[in-house]
Amino acid sequence: MTTGRRVRRSSTASRVASGCVVVAALALCGMPYMVTANVVQQLTSLFIFLILAVMWNALAGYGGMVSVGQQAFIGAGAYGTIFLTQWGISPYPAVVLASVGSAVLAALLSPLVLRLRGGQFAVGTWVVAEVLALLVTFDHDLGGGTGVSLRGLNVYGPDLRRAYTYWITLAFALLLLALVFALLRHRTGAALQAIRDDEDAAASVGVRVRPLKALLFVLAGFGCGAAGALTLANTLFIQPQSIFGVQWTAYMIFMVLVGGLGTFEGPIVGAVLFFTVQYAFADAGAVYLIGLGLVAVAFALFLPRGLWGLFAGRAQIQLLPVGYRLEDSAS
Amino acid sequence: MSLLRVAGLVARHGLLTAVRGVSLAVDEGECVALIGANGAGKSTLLRTIAGAHPAADGTVVFDGADITALPAHRRVGRGIALVPEGRRLFAGLTVEENLLVAGRRGRPGEWRLDTVLDAFDMLKPLLHRRAADLSGGEQQATSIGRALMTNPRLLLIDEVSLGLSPIAVDTVYASLSRVLASGATVVLVEQDLRRALSVSDRVICLLEGAIALESASGAVTRDQVTEAYFGIGAEPR
Amino acid sequence: MTWVNAVVQGVFLGGLYALFACGLSLMFGVMRIINLAHGDLAILGTFLVWALVDRLGVSPWVALVPALPVMLGVGYLLQRTVLARSLRGGPLIPLLTTFGLAIVIQNALLRAFSPDVHSLGAPAGRISTASLRVTGQLSVPVFGLLVLAAAVLVLGGLHLVLRRTGFGREMRATAQDPDTAALVGIPASSVYARATAIAVATATLAGVFLAIRSTFDPSAGPTQLIFAFEAVVIGGLGSLWGTLIGGIVLGVAQTVGGTIDPQYSILAGHLVFLVILAGPRGRSIATRSAP
Numbered sequence: 140m141t142t143g144r145r146v147r148r149s150s151t152a153s154r155v156a157s158g159c160v161v162v163a164a165l166a167l168c169g170m171p172y173m174v175t176a177n178v179v180q181q182l183t184s185l186f187i188f189l190i191l192a193v194m195w196n197a198l199a200g201y202g203g204m205v206s207v208g209q210q211a212f213i214g215a216g217a218y219g220t221i222f223l224t225q226w227g228i229s230p231y232p233a234v235v236l237a238s239v240g241s242a243v244l245a246a247l248l249s250p251l252v253l254r255l256r257g258g259q260f261a262v263g264t265w266v267v268a269e270v271l272a273l274l275v276t277f278d279h280d281l282g283g284g285t286g287v288s289l290r291g292l293n294v295y296g297p298d299l300r301r302a303y304t305y306w307i308t309l310a311f312a313l314l315l316l317a318l319v320f321a322l323l324r325h326r327t328g329a330a331l332q333a334i335r336d337d338e339d340a341a342a343s344v345g346v347r348v349r350p351l352k353a354l355l356f357v358l359a360g361f362g363c364g365a366a367g368a369l370t371l372a373n374t375l376f377i378q379p380q381s382i383f384g385v386q387w388t389a390y391m392i393f394m395v396l397v398g399g400l401g402t403f404e405g406p407i408v409g410a411v412l413f414f415t416v417q418y419a420f421a422d423a424g425a426v427y428l429i430g431l432g433l434v435a436v437a438f439a440l441f442l443p444r445g446l447w448g449l450f451a452g453r454a455q456i457q458l459l460p461v462g463y464r465l466e467d468s469a470s
Numbered sequence: 471m472s473l474l475r476v477a478g479l480v481a482r483h484g485l486l487t488a489v490r491g492v493s494l495a496v497d498e499g500e501c502v503a504l505i506g507a508n509g510a511g512k513s514t515l516l517r518t519i520a521g522a523h524p525a526a527d528g529t530v531v532f533d534g535a536d537i538t539a540l541p542a543h544r545r546v547g548r549g550i551a552l553v554p555e556g557r558r559l560f561a562g563l564t565v566e567e568n569l570l571v572a573g574r575r576g577r578p579g580e581w582r583l584d585t586v587l588d589a590f591d592m593l594k595p596l597l598h599r600r601a602a603d604l605s606g607g608e609q610q611a612t613s614i615g616r617a618l619m620t621n622p623r624l625l626l627i628d629e630v631s632l633g634l635s636p637i638a639v640d641t642v643y644a645s646l647s648r649v650l651a652s653g654a655t656v657v658l659v660e661q662d663l664r665r666a667l668s669v670s671d672r673v674i675c676l677l678e679g680a681i682a683l684e685s686a687s688g689a690v691t692r693d694q695v696t697e698a699y700f701g702i703g704a705e706p707r
Numbered sequence: 708m709t710w711v712n713a714v715v716q717g718v719f720l721g722g723l724y725a726l727f728a729c730g731l732s733l734m735f736g737v738m739r740i741i742n743l744a745h746g747d748l749a750i751l752g753t754f755l756v757w758a759l760v761d762r763l764g765v766s767p768w769v770a771l772v773p774a775l776p777v778m779l780g781v782g783y784l785l786q787r788t789v790l791a792r793s794l795r796g797g798p799l800i801p802l803l804t805t806f807g808l809a810i811v812i813q814n815a816l817l818r819a820f821s822p823d824v825h826s827l828g829a830p831a832g833r834i835s836t837a838s839l840r841v842t843g844q845l846s847v848p849v850f851g852l853l854v855l856a857a858a859v860l861v862l863g864g865l866h867l868v869l870r871r872t873g874f875g876r877e878m879r880a881t882a883q884d885p886d887t888a889a890l891v892g893i894p895a896s897s898v899y900a901r902a903t904a905i906a907v908a909t910a911t912l913a914g915v916f917l918a919i920r921s922t923f924d925p926s927a928g929p930t931q932l933i934f935a936f937e938a939v940v941i942g943g944l945g946s947l948w949g950t951l952i953g954g955i956v957l958g959v960a961q962t963v964g965g966t967i968d969p970q971y972s973i974l975a976g977h978l979v980f981l982v983i984l985a986g987p988r989g990r991s992i993a994t995r996s997a998p
Contacts, residue, residue: 205802207743251985258741258802262936263984266977269933273974385929389810392803400799425814432810439803440792522890546892558887560880571876575892620892 167309171302179301183373185414186305186312187366188394192406192413193312194362195391197319200401201328202355203335205257207388208264209363211271212241214383216364217371218275221287225280230291231307234368238311241364242357249353256338265385272383286378289371304372311365316407318358323403327351335401386428393431396438399445408447471534473498473655474519474624479528481511481518488514490679491528496624501656503670503687505663507699511679512659513555516626519657520552521545533623546576549623555632555659557613559601565608566597568616576620580652586615590645607638611645618649625649627658631665643669663695677701711845713966714959719851721958722858723920725951726913727935728942729862730906732950735939737882737902738794740801744809745910746932748785750925751812752778752911753827753918754820760830767827767915774915775908782907786900794899809928816925827918835919854916858954861909862947869947878902937980943988 171179191209198204219237224230248267255263276284292300322328333341334348342348371377394413399405420427438445444452472495481489489511496502504512517523519530521542530538532548540548559568569583587594590611596604601612610630617625630646631639643665650656650669660666667673667687675683675698683690683698731745742748752774759770785808793804828835837849869875878898881888885895917923917931934957942953957976964975 199799203799205799205806207806251981254984257739257798258735258743259936259940261743261802261806262741262933263940265929266933266937266980270974270977270981273970273977277970388806392806396803425818428814429811429818432807432814436789436804436807436811439796439800439807440789443796443800520890522886541894542886542889543892543894546890552890554887554890558884558890560883560887562883563876563879567876567879570873571880571888571893572891574873574877616891 164309164313168306171298171305176298176301179305180373181418183301183305183308183369185410186308187369187373188390188414188417189312189407189410190308190315190362190366190369191387191391192394192398192410193315193319194359194366195388196395196398196400196402196406197322197355197362198359200395200405201323201331201335202352203338204352204356205261206264206359207261207385208266208268209359209391210383210385210387211264211268212245212360212363213367213370213387214268214271214275214379215241215244215360216367216369217377217382218281218287218367218379219364220368220371221281221289221377224289224291230289230372231303234307234365234372237368238361238365241367242361244364245357245360246353248360249356253349253352253356268383268385272379275379275383282378284379286376288376292372292375304369308369308373311362311369315358315362315365320403322354322358327354331355332401389428389431389435393435395445396435396443397445399447399449399451400443402444402447402451404451405445405447409445412446472496473533474657475531476515476519477529477531479515479518479530480526481514481523482526483514487526488679489518492676492679492681493528494674494681494684496655496657498623498655499653500672501650501658501670503666503673504657504659504676505661505666505673505695505699506676506682510676512676513628514679515676516552516628516657516659517554520550520626522552522554543575546620546622549577549621551576551617551620551622551625553610553613553617553625553627553630555628557606557609559604559609559612559616561602562600564598564600565593565604565612568601568612569619572616572619576622579621581618581621583619586618589618589648590615592641592645605638606634607641610634610638610642614642614646614649623655625654625656627656630658630660631662639665675699709966710963713962715845715847716851717959717962718955719848719855719958720962721938721951721955722851722855723913723916723954724934724938724957725858725954726854726861726916727910727931728938728950728954729858729865729947730909731932731935732939732944732947733865733902734906735944737878738790738801738899740790740794740805741936742790742903742906743802743805743932744812744928745805745906745935746930747809747812747816747928748778748781748907749910749914749917749931750923750928751781751816752907753914753923754816754925756911756915757825757827757918760827767831767919771912771915775911778911779904779908782904783900785907786903787896790903791896791899809932813925813928820925822924822926824922824924825918826922827915828920831919850920854920857912857916858951861912862951865905865909866947874901934976937976941980941983 170182195209198206216237219240220230220233223233223236228236252260252263252267275281281287295303322331330341330346330351333346334351338348367382390413394409395406397412398407398409420430442449474496477493479489479492480487492515504515506512514523518525521540525538529536532550537545537548560571563571569586573583592608593611593615596608601609604612614627630642634642667690670687673685673687673690674681675695677698682701683694685694727749731742734740734742755777756767756770756774759765759774760767789804789808790801793801834853835850838846839849840846869879877893881893881895881898888895914923938954938957939950940953941956942949942951956979960979961972961976965972
């Protein structure tokens with residue numbers, strides 16, 4: 140007597156959830172008509188955090204690359220936007236072009252930094268971020284060390300401007316989530332997880348490690364560049380010390396670790412949680428950051444799969460069908 | 471009383487059970503040969519006794535004390551040393567350093583750098599050679615010498631002659647017989663059946679993780695071994 | 708003459724970087740982890756010395772006498788508690804843990820000591836400013852010589868310990884194969900703890916030299932981590948003498964760059980690092996083995 144089994148990609152829960160995602164996305168599009176401009180601005184920064192968390196998770200959670208230097212691309216995106224607007228391109232197209240520019244920068248840098256692995260990669264990317272920050276401070280056209288404002292958005296009224304920035308941020312967030320989803324659904328998903336678990340072993344069974352890692356690095360360069368450009372569009376002013384600051388990495392690590400490293404849903408949970416925490420405690424300064432650090436260390440040591448890993452492990456639930464499921468079939 | 475007493479030992483590699491309920495005892499001064507096909511669980515059994523692999527069930531009692539939960543490095547202090555499969559020398563260290571590094575944490579006793587070199591005189595001219603640059607036989611001699619430096623009361627040797635040239639095997643066994651003559655207690659894994667029977671007092675054959683045969687080395691017949699080794703042969707055809 | 712002077716200054720500065728780097732290099736060699744809190748631990752130790760100097764009015768050298776053993780203990784306990792657990796979690800966890808730790812230390816220092824910039828130059832006395840005149844235009848700072856001598860002593864001492872002592876052999880054996888080391892009685896955890904202790908203590912020493920030479924503040928750690936890392940990579944991973952050379956190359960690059968234009972100083976160092984990384988040595992970095 141044999142029980143038939145079949146491999147399935149989706150479950151009832153994941154089909155319902157996928158439907159909910161579409162409904163939720165539509166609802167989110169309508170937000171600017173429902174809430175005040177101030178809330179719209181807050182939501183924009185939530186989606187920027189979301190982009191960052193998803194990108195950092197793609198690097199570390201799927202590619203095994205712990206980057207401490209993604210602020211290089213955040214800054215590149217922001218300053219790229221400034222640079223392009225100074226050449227007469229209007230701000231929103233500049234945001235998109237600067238994000239693509241960040242991806243190109245990542246592609247150019249990847250042969251260099253991907254020579255490094257583990258902790259060396261971590262500090263190596265950090266050096267890259269420091270170099271870019273220094274170069275920007277040397278350039279007086281970009282405001283040098285004192286910072287620079289984004290001009291050209293005042294053609295829109297403040298409410299409309301915030302709504303536009305919100306929509307473009309939402310579009311980037313959904314696009315990047317879809318890209319990561321597609322990567323995981325595709326054959327590359329399994330290969331990526333093999334790389335994360337053991338790069339050498341993955342290489343030995345024929346996974347082409349380098350191109351896949353480079354692909355993730357470029358994707359993260361694109362996403363982080365977009366996050367930087369959108370931060371600029373949202374706040375209208377940037378300084379090299381803060382836009383190239385390593386605190387971005389601290390935020391990303393916190394979101395991904397608490398949400399769930401290497402899970403698709405984890406960074407989303409982490410971003411929402413971090414946004415709430417940031418909103419409530421950011422005024423506490425050093426104490427707040429001590430708390431963030433301690434929580435991150437605790438999760439790394441005791442709950443490396445994060446809150447989502449805990450929840451999904453208990454409930455056997457995967458809302459978005461990125462993996463494979465084995466189930467008994469009736470026939 | 472036996473020096474080593476293993477009861478109901480179970481060891482797993484993930485979902486695979488490599489050792490399933492092995493019980494055996496080794497007396498002081500005895501030499502036991504462990505034989506069996508590839509994958510029979512010989513290495514895992516030795517590694518579990520040495521503490522290099524966790525026991526999933528059962529007990530390991532050494533010199534009257536239950537050491538099942540003791541980490542490997544603490545078992546060395548009690549007097550258990552393992553010569554691991556593949557020799558596993560510290561490749562960047564010289565022969566002398568490989569020997570000396572083992573002499574620090576073991577028990578005091580007759581085995582020191584000079585006595586080990588007397589037993590394995592082939593190593594004398596190689597003292598300052600990096601372990602990575604040695605031949606297989608030289609590596610095996612160094613690895614056994616390194617284990618001896620801890621002055622073990624029980625010496626476990628995994629795959630004495632695997633990958634060695636016939637001449638190197640002879641040399642290693644010549645030195646090993648000097649060690650055995652000094653009254654050491656040894657459990658060794660050996661693929662060469664003739665060699666295993668001639669050097670040991672007792673032979674234990676493992677089949678799929680369990681003991682299929684246990685006998686005095688002098689009294690065992692070829693058919694018995696074949697049957698235990700492959701789990702076939704006794705059935706009438 | 709300015710150029711000769713710049714190179715001389717760079718060599719001394721390189722001694723300081725090598726001192727920061729040797730602990731990082733040691734921990735990487737033995738445990739295969741990059742401690743992202745290395746710079747912040749150095750600054751933590753420096754603040755301990757500064758607090759002793761400030762409260763008791765002693766010289767920094769005297770304050771080092773109790774501070775170094777305390778920081779040895781800090782490193783030992785750090786490994787025994789946090790790092791030992793993180794090492795069991797796979798390759799990513801130690802990085803995430805030490806980064807979190809860096810954030811905690813940095814902000815705790817900020818909270819305890821305010822963001823003010825401090826220096827130990829004045830309490831160290833005349834030695835921090837004295838110089839020996841070699842020729843008419845070239846004078847050598849005594850303190851620079853002292854730092855370089857200390858770096859050579861510490862790195863040379865570590866090298867001798869690793870090569871010549873039983874403890875050093877145990878450390879090298881564990882670095883190469885911790886499982887087999889356990890089979891000859893060496894507890895990896897205790898070797899790791901001692902390596903971390905040495906790393907944190909030497910980083911503290913480097914931090915104090917930095918504080919006497921110039922200034923420090925609670926957020927100075929990451930920069931020192933980056934310089935230390937650059938020195939290690941430039942010098943070739945896994946060799947202590949290489950680390951000294953790497954530190955000196957980095958130091959000279961910074962001072963020569965700074966002679967062209969003060970704002971190019973740090974950038975020049977980064978660029979040398981990136982060039983080395985792009986060169987043939989960069990290819991072999993990821994596969995380098997233990998000391």
